[in-house]
Amino acid sequence: MSNDSKMNRVALVTGAGSGIGRAASLALQQAGYLVVLTGRRSGELERTSEMSGERGLPMRAIPADITVSADVRRLFDNIRDEFGRLDVLFNNAGANAPAVPLDEMTDEQWNAVVAVNLTGTFLCAREAIRLMKTQDPQGGRIINNGSLSAHTPRPFSAPYTATKHAITGLTKSIALDYRKWNIACSQIDIGNAATEMTERMAAGVLQANGTVAIEPRMDVEQVGAAVVYIANLPLNVNIPFMTIMATTMPFFGRG
Known part of the structure; x- marks a missing residue:
């Protein structure tokens, strides 16, 4: 990696091998970011990279399991060594459980959702903060993927809803605790x-x-555009919470 390339804005997207993560990765690349893709499926990460074509800076796929602390440390060590900094983390990776009543849910189903949605977000945010505090220029932006379920649940969605409510608390805590290091956090x-x-x-x-x-x-491209909008804000400006949804879906008045 050349010294010139180290000056590019660097963004990391988790869960970049499909869906929202893929759309956000492509949108960030088109907006001029050098995008690092991570997720468990290396083939799907490479597919995201291939879809980007010649539209911007090359993408870098680094497979990792965000529920494993050692994997996350290795991911961020690679980013530090290769690019010298991280400007944006989009904590996007998520998981759900079968739509069953809470009393029928297994320990394994509950723990699997908590591991990805909450612990994985924490692990990535922790490493991003450590890098953003020490890089020059200091600071960066963390964008956490919440959900409408961070506001109100669907039927039989206890683990997903609980973790997304927890993401709101984590987002607020990061936004409060790391202002003096010029780190902004959004959901x-x-x-x-x-x-x-x-x-x-x-x-x-x-x-x-x-x-x-x-x-x-x-x-889904509208979500990618929204992520880019937040990412491009100067660090002295923040949108703590943004809701983007299909206009006529049942959210207001749900239940």
């Missing part, structure tokens, strides 16, 4: 972006009143 709450994860919405999903209804979805 983006997304409703029904059209990805593989939300294909079931188009077929109809359970509503709070017990009915099953088809829910509108929105183009």
